[in-house]
Amino acid sequence: MKQLLFPILLLLSTVLHAQTKVSGLVVDESGAPVSFANVLFKDSSVGTITNDDGRFYLESENTYNTLEISFMGYRTRELPLATKVNYNLKIVMEEASENLKEVVVYSGKQSKKNNPAIDILKKIWAKKRRNGLRMFEQYSYDKYEKVEFDLNTIDSAFMKKKVFKGLEFVFQDLDTSRITGKTYLPIFLNETFSKMYGDNNFNEEREVVIGNKNSGFSNNQAIIAFVKDLYTPYNIYDNYLKFFDKSFTSPLSTTGIEVYNYVLADSAYIDNKWCYNIIYYPRRKSELTFKGDFWVNDTTFAIKKIDLQVTKSANINWVKDIYIEQEFDVVNDSVFLLNRDYLMSNFSLRKKEDTQGVYGKRTTVYKNYNFDRPKPKEFYKVKGNVYNPEVLDKDETFWQTNRLEPLNKDEKGIYQLLDTLETVPKFKTFYNIVSILGSGYVEVPKWNMDIGDIYSWFGYNEAEGVRLRGGARTYFGQNDPWRLEGYLAYGFTDHKVKHGFSAKWLLDKDTRLIVSGGNRRDVEQLGISLTATNDVLGRSIASSSIVTVGSNDRLTNINLSTFNLEFEPVTNLRLLTGVSFRTLSSALPDAFSLDYVDPSSPTGISSVTKDFEFNSTLIYTPGSRIIGYGVERRNINDNYSTLLLSYTKGMSGFFGSGFDYEKFQFSYSQPWQLGGFGRLLSSVEVGKTFGTVPLGLLSVVPGNQTFFSIFNTFPNLNFYEFVTDTYASVHLEHNFNGRIFSRIPLVRKWNLREIVGLRGVWGELSDANKALSSPTNIPLMAPTDKIYWEYSVGVGNIFRIFRIDFNFRGNYLENPEARPFGVTGSFGFSF
Incomplete structure (x- = not known):
């Protein structure tokens, strides 16, 4: 527990600009919110799903001129974007009629029979054990992981609180989350570079940590332990995904058809591979489920891209949102390997929209895959839980070489500001109070x-x-x-x-x-x-x-x-x-x-x-x-x-x-x-x-x-x-x-x-x-x-x-x- 709450008190300011930002509310003709509607930039695979209240936020570093909104039982809308930033849009969806040129119209709960989306899902189940790393006897790759914590929903009233008197300089610049559209302030960053080795014959895997760096905590194992426990590894092909001691049913689970509705929404080329787009959303409220969509290849039935967002009614405490993105690279005609994994959690005391909280964001990048290079079984039998202090003492040259994804301005600013904060007496007082309560x-x-x-x-x-x-x-x-x-x-x-x-x-x-x-x-x-x-x-x-x-x-x-x-x-x-x-x-x-x-x-x-x-x-x-x-x-x-x-x-x-x-x-x-x-x-x-x-x-x-x-x-x-x-x-x-x-x-x-x-x-x-x-x-x-x-x-x-x-x-x-x-x-x- 020692210093677990310490990162929450660290403050800094920087700015990061995206090219296209849009937020709004999707409703039907009676004004009722449309939950789980599909929202994306036209002619792209960049999109999101409206939440339980019909609200959405979408952002991209590229410039787009048209927003496309669709949902089962409603006519697809195309909305021109007048500027690069379009907030608080209200989009009214018209019900589909028989004379519309709709091939198939879905609404409400979907049938488990004669559903093309479920037919595709069954083929994913049949192929999942032969996809990815399971196709090789041995494998190795580089893994770079960065975990960031941010204060979110920051407004002028929050910045004027007495607790921040003398620390106003940290609020000079704020940015907006590309997932939720809320302002946030980065407060902590952890980076880890590792070499991963595995052998499917032995069913063994070993991670060798080469470097680890914390913003201001170069040797703080309490923070590292907290981060490791907070974000445990997961595989989207598993039936259940564990987050925060809870098992969520995966949309790719063999039991998924009991808890999810599936809809075949689209098909398109992604990286020269023809893929199907399937939207899924829960059949019932208050269960540990997700909403979102995924793109799956039409021949290997390997996942090319998947988005998952925990439903607002899910039975989980202190976490308002969980959002996951995974992207897979096409190595050859039959091999899809995980390239990037992004997970964002919104920790908050309440689930109301305007409640302040803390974002926990983990980005993991995988590169330099090698296969069928066997190592002896003894290699995977590590003697004790050996911890090497040298991994905490890597210079900036090491990180410039081994960061598989560069830091943005926000993340660089975290390191720059800590030296200043540690000289502020009020900051030291905050640290002492939180340290006592935590430890x-x-x-x-x-x-x-x-x-x-x-x-x-x-x-x-x-x-x-x-x-x-x-x-x-x-x-x-x-x-x-x-x-x-x-x-x-x-x-x-x-x-x-x-x-x-x-x-x-x-x-x-x-x-x-x-x-x-x-x-x-x-x-x-x-x-x-x-x-x-x-x-x-x-x-x-x-x-x-x-x-x-x-x-x-x-x-x-x-x-x-x-x-x-x-x-x-x-x-x-x-x-x-x-x-x-x-x-x-x-x-x-x-x-x-x-x-x-x-x-x-x-x-x-x-x-x-x-x-x-x-x-x-x-x-x-x-x-x-x-x-x-x-x-x-x-x-x-x-x-x-x-x-x-x-x-x-x-x-x-x-x-x-x-x-x-x-x-x-x-x-x-x-x-x-x-x-x-x-x-x-x-x-x-x-x-x-x-x-x-x-x-x-x-x-x-x-x-x-x-x-x-x-x-x-x-x-x-x-x-x-x-x-x-x-x-x-x-x-x-x-x-x-x-x-x-x-x-x-x-x-x-x-x-x-x-x-x-x-x-x-x-x-x-x-x-x-x-x-x-x-x-x-x-x-x-x-x-x-x-x-x-x-x-x-x-x-x-x-x-x-x-x-x-x-x-x-x-x-x-x-x-x-x-x-x-x-x-x-x-x-x-x-x-």
């Missing part, structure tokens, strides 16, 4: 330290009462080879000081060999996770919830010391090994006991558990993408699976530890993007403890007495309601992303999202473990006779930030204080 830390550069995080300073629980916490960490830069971090906390009820301290040191960048250690002495809600980690700075939300269901008094005093080694022998495979020593005791002994039978104690009972253990863990995250090369790195995607295998050996006799045991644990979590049906999140956990251990070392089925929806917990279970030494659990949660609500007229405009969940756990607890912890004052039960299960239904995206889940308990209703029903929720900003 949670207050930077103190002269001490090379960050204070925070500010979001964990307050807490409350029944043992500590009101709790205040303050912390700090060393910070010389984002790729620090070592880091120290710690905190102090104080409870106003128990009048005790708590602390946590951690140290990490990266010994070898190639193998990612890291040594770490630390100590934590605090109050914690244990049993919130089956596969808990030995994080000396971690703390669950259940430990500080101000309001809980029932008494949240089963809290534990923990004193934990750890020492660990970690390394990454191959990409996304981490091996961790270490030792830890902990002492555990109840924070509220009258309400919650951790007592166990101890023959060596004078009373025969001990209240403090001491445990020394050796732990070895393997974590594999295939598909994870990570950026950075310091001791702490950043993940830039969330659509990967996680496999964890852990072995723990408890050893008695060390530092007073009295327990010999072995514990094996395995967990597997996987998000599944199920096309137009939404996103499924799944998790499986199994584990077994061999040996006799007290309650504090057993595997507690994670209950949840908070009002927060927490995945991998059981919201209708109380803390410590089920305790096991052998367990297996499954959690499933599916978000339909509004697919059902979008078909209900009364609620479709609210853009709600339906969520269902199912979870279950089975476990055992041996008689020996029950006997050892028999002095405790809580029941010792495991869900052995039958699987404990719950289900839930929820509604998300309420006011775009809230989610509510209604949770139902399936069985074990006879348990003491069993909760058959509960309501949990969460809030957050998501697309």
Whole structure:
């Protein structure tokens, strides 16, 4: 999160002029807007589609004298353009009549039968796996990518705001978007030049980044990570295209005929190839679909050009528009290869036409294709997520040589203005505020330290009462080879000081060999996770919830010391090994006991558990993408699976530890993007403890007495309601992303999202473990006779930030204080 909002505060001014600009409104004879009408410059393939309100904007660097407007069921209009700039036109379309010389007239929903556009679409499906790069065994090419962010819809009132006092010089010149016709001000630019290699026999691809440049952030991996996550790769031939964690149905999808109307609108030569023009638009509102058109070759049925624009009613937050253009080069009679890819997003708090926001624009140019030059399979097996700092240190000569598309005046001005902005005190103040909000830390550069995080300073629980916490960490830069971090906390009820301290040191960048250690002495809600980690700075939300269901008094005093080694022998495979020593005791002994039978104690009972253990863990995250090369790195995607295998050996006799045991644990979590049906999140956990251990070392089925929806917990279970030494659990949660609500007229405009969940756990607890912890004052039960299960239904995206889940308990209703029903929720900003 650090500095993610920082680019929004950067300002500059330049100007870029197009030769022909036109905007307007297309209506029918009654004055109703005509949505999805085709608008283009006559005798060209330069065009656009009107939006849901019938409005359009079109721009070209060439000069055109006539505008052509057409739509199914209406007579085609040709409108002379008196000047190069024609704004706010109102174009009235006349309904087509029988005596017009129309070959075929389409209107409204199109038939799926006897439709020539769908016949062509089926031929695209048949050929798509033999088009483009798939036609060759090996391939390589150069890729140049630039990502730009712009403030948009800038007017005089916006420029006169007090926040810009002293920064007025950035508004000297503004330009107009060629897509929307709105004024904009470029504020950030990122450039990347890469060499791409692929082998279709191995189904492998590798990107070698040669250079990367940010406007004012020559080494800022936070910005790079944000950009990479924002614009993930896509292929228009795929059935579903993923943008902002949502799966949109591609107009070329084999399921497209269920959600789109298709119309064969035109045919023409493009680059000496005869192509058909097909217009498409959605059959229903509020679904994740596009509108636009594409040109397809009549023999290879390869796409020559395609435009996609997200419909205004699509169920996506904070994004008002998404517009995509792709152009393909004709290499020979049968090969069409992607030449240029342009994507523009309009981020805004509201979808109203005059709302100010931020354009995010990505332009990718592909050149210098080579084929059938094999490389060994080992070439594609990169060792670790290696990040080379040299790619951030390329001079202007490198960029002049390797930019596959030159910068325009706007983009050049971004680099020129930053030096001036960084000398303005007010700009520095803006930076500090946004940096604190984005990262949670207050930077103190002269001490090379960050204070925070500010979001964990307050807490409350029944043992500590009101709790205040303050912390700090060393910070010389984002790729620090070592880091120290710690905190102090104080409870106003128990009048005790708590602390946590951690140290990490990266010994070898190639193998990612890291040594770490630390100590934590605090109050914690244990049993919130089956596969808990030995994080000396971690703390669950259940430990500080101000309001809980029932008494949240089963809290534990923990004193934990750890020492660990970690390394990454191959990409996304981490091996961790270490030792830890902990002492555990109840924070509220009258309400919650951790007592166990101890023959060596004078009373025969001990209240403090001491445990020394050796732990070895393997974590594999295939598909994870990570950026950075310091001791702490950043993940830039969330659509990967996680496999964890852990072995723990408890050893008695060390530092007073009295327990010999072995514990094996395995967990597997996987998000599944199920096309137009939404996103499924799944998790499986199994584990077994061999040996006799007290309650504090057993595997507690994670209950949840908070009002927060927490995945991998059981919201209708109380803390410590089920305790096991052998367990297996499954959690499933599916978000339909509004697919059902979008078909209900009364609620479709609210853009709600339906969520269902199912979870279950089975476990055992041996008689020996029950006997050892028999002095405790809580029941010792495991869900052995039958699987404990719950289900839930929820509604998300309420006011775009809230989610509510209604949770139902399936069985074990006879348990003491069993909760058959509960309501949990969460809030957050998501697309």
